[in-house]
Amino acid sequence: MLELVGVRHCYGGRMVLDLERFAVPPGALIAMVGPNGSGKSTLLRLLALLEQPTEGEVRLDGEPVCGGPARSRPTAAARRRVTLVEQRPVLFRGTVRENLGYGLVVRGVRRIEVNRVVDNVAARFGIAPLLERHRHQLSEGEVQRVAVARALAVEPEVLLLDEPASSADRAAAQMLYGALAEERRRRPLAICLASHQLEDAYRWADDVRALAEGKLSPVTPENLFRVELPNAGAGDLKHIRVGTIEIAVMTDRAGPAILAVAPSDIFVSRAPLTSSARNVFAGRVTRLARQRPGVVHVTADVGVELVAVVTEAAAGDLQLTPGGPVVFAFKASAVRLF
């Protein structure tokens, strides 16, 4: 298990990551979602043992391998268990074949075995025709696929992917995720990927975690808003402006914060209901997505875009259709601030 414990990481005195604990269990497929600058890439670089956390440590199977009070540096053996593919990966000088074999060559694997593994991984990722090409002869999407294949050629225990499909079209992304799923069926492999594509995250990951301003969101990644909380007395019901609506919140905090509403905490109806919910917003359905069997994500424009989750049966009963009317309601106490 790869984990960050008590990690606080700063760049130029600015805190970019603040995590009490973040674990990637063996065989897990975790998707990290969050806006640009939320700390996803930093998190991946720390997990990849490429940077020492300013505070806290990285542990591998419970053993500290990087950081901590001793400011220990990771050993080559520890680093070889985790591989990162960056958002815009670079290929080394040389052919795609040389790139795919790089990790094996630096491990001292014999040339015959390197070629066998390279041919195998190239076939699985559909890049066999590219093997003798150089990096300047590849498209961005091809470079990304080669980089992922290069990372998997060394068979790491943990694969870290930063926006792995950012340069790929839908078909290429499907193929990439399909190849990763096949790899996980073939051998134990934990994957932690950062993505801003919520759909991809829900579709491919077992566990979706949201990151906002360097902190883990206590709820799923939809309905996150950066807000400024006004000064007011303790325990006050505050009304926070988000876009064109005002959301009622119970908090005694003030200052900048991230406001989150879990999609499962939102009641969906076609007309306003009499209830204790302080937040009732009417709007129109903009999208219906069946990301898992039996579950529908309802996206509605109620002044801002909010997402709610209902069962497929409920969606049918309410006759929800894109463009149709909908009312979202949630209690002030359901709004989380962090």
Add this chain to the structure above:
Amino acid sequence: MDFLGEGLRRALALLLAGDAEVTGVVVLTLKVAVTATVIACAIGLPLGFFLATRPFWGRRAAFTLVNTALAFPTVVTGLLLFGLLSRRGPLGGLGWLYTWQAIAVGDVCIALPIAAALSAAAVQGVDPRVRRTAQTLGASAWRTAWAVAREARFALAAVITAAFGHVIAEIGSAMIVGGNIRGSTRTLTTAIALYTGQGEFGLALALGVILLVLALLVNIALQVLQGKAHA
């Protein structure tokens, strides 16, 4: 123009005739320049890599020191080295004063900051993702350094050329610690200075042409290497 033409004709004649003295001067010049360049680059390139990639306390001061050394006058280098190598100096026991080794040591002192500062700049110019990628694929520190060096190889080749060009054209230090002794420590630059002073303009110009040709050959060799690398 006759003056220049005469110089060129004389240079050609000297080279074709295989004049022993000129050949000796050229060989010694190359021996000193190659030795100094190899030693300076063997130390300077890793030092530049270290400066460019490893954060450590006093790194900024180290950079300032190396960059300042770039502008260090070569005659002052020669003067300090003379003090060290003279019979009463701390390194006097080596007996290197007025030998080609003394000139080579002076040239190393001159080329080392060039190799370190320019290679640091070359390595800093490499995309930082190259280093991270090598590390994350399991490369050792040496392998990582090699991956970065491969990316910067044209710039690093230019660093070696610059260092070689500097030492082959150096005169201040060579004159002071070498002494310009005929058949022993006379290099192309010190010979040019001497023959110019003696009014032998044609001979001085001939040696100047040879010096230029040597510099040109090194640059052509570099371009050929770069051409092959692009192919």
